[in-house]
Amino acid sequence: MRAIVLGSGTSAGVPVIGCDCSICQSDDPKNKRTRSSIVVEKGKTRILIDTAPEMRIQIVNAGIRSIDAVMYTHLHADHSAGFDDLRAFWFHSKENMPVYLRDYYMAELKKRFYYAFENTGYLGAVPQTDLRDIPDNSFRIGDIEVEPIDLPHGNVSSTAFLMGSFAYATDFKRFSPEQIANWRGRIHTMVSGIHFGSHNTHSVIPETVALFEELEVKRGIITHLSHDVDYEKHQNDIPHHCEFAYDGMIIDLP
Numbered sequence: 001m002r003a004i005v006l007g008s009g010t011s012a013g014v015p016v017i018g019c020d021c022s023i024c025q026s027d028d029p030k031n032k033r034t035r036s037s038i039v040v041e042k043g044k045t046r047i048l049i050d051t052a053p054e055m056r057i058q059i060v061n062a063g064i065r066s067i068d069a070v071m072y073t074h075l076h077a078d079h080s081a082g083f084d085d086l087r088a089f090w091f092h093s094k095e096n097m098p099v100y101l102r103d104y105y106m107a108e109l110k111k112r113f114y115y116a117f118e119n120t121g122y123l124g125a126v127p128q129t130d131l132r133d134i135p136d137n138s139f140r141i142g143d144i145e146v147e148p149i150d151l152p153h154g155n156v157s158s159t160a161f162l163m164g165s166f167a168y169a170t171d172f173k174r175f176s177p178e179q180i181a182n183w184r185g186r187i188h189t190m191v192s193g194i195h196f197g198s199h200n201t202h203s204v205i206p207e208t209v210a211l212f213e214e215l216e217v218k219r220g221i222i223t224h225l226s227h228d229v230d231y232e233k234h235q236n237d238i239p240h241h242c243e244f245a246y247d248g249m250i251i252d253l254p
Ligand SMILES: [Zn+2]
Pocket: 010, 011, 036, 076, 078, 079, 171, 224
């Protein structure tokens, strides 16, 4: 099993438009962050989690030619705006793309990208999708078993996924004690957010590091990073079993 971090940035990306700070001006490629997204592969199955605004270039840069399904954590623009580029997969496959999301997000997806779901009279290509509910309990996509949980994220909810011993959880404030008990000791590698400072709707780095400890995660990878984080310099500020994600990072999973 393998994961590829396609994007490791927070909603504004890094560099931030018009920002002169040292991290936005840094030459380190690991300080250049497109919006957060990840691909998980096992056996013959490849799942894309979220469609960031840079989805097309992320997929091209990763050398990916096809995916079997998309799963959404939630539909904030930084996680969904690349939806239109799902068109390109159809050019080759001629098959509708399975797109998994929680049932309470169906109406929002159809509102954000109405032209893909209504007959507008447009004669060009629109994304061809097969929308599917993420159920409350475990489900399978090809070779990958997925266990979803819903987490609070401000006034909305974000879904985290446990796949084998790999977990991806972005855009949430906290796990409940029951959720911690349920996933504790089952996770080898976890990718989670986000940057330093304080935040009302996101788990910030000290909270995420504490969560890794509560869940007994062996390898904790922090993503959804802002221009607060210098990849090299701030590595010293997090524990040894934790590291920062970067765009293009390949994570080999046990
Ligand atoms: Zn986000």
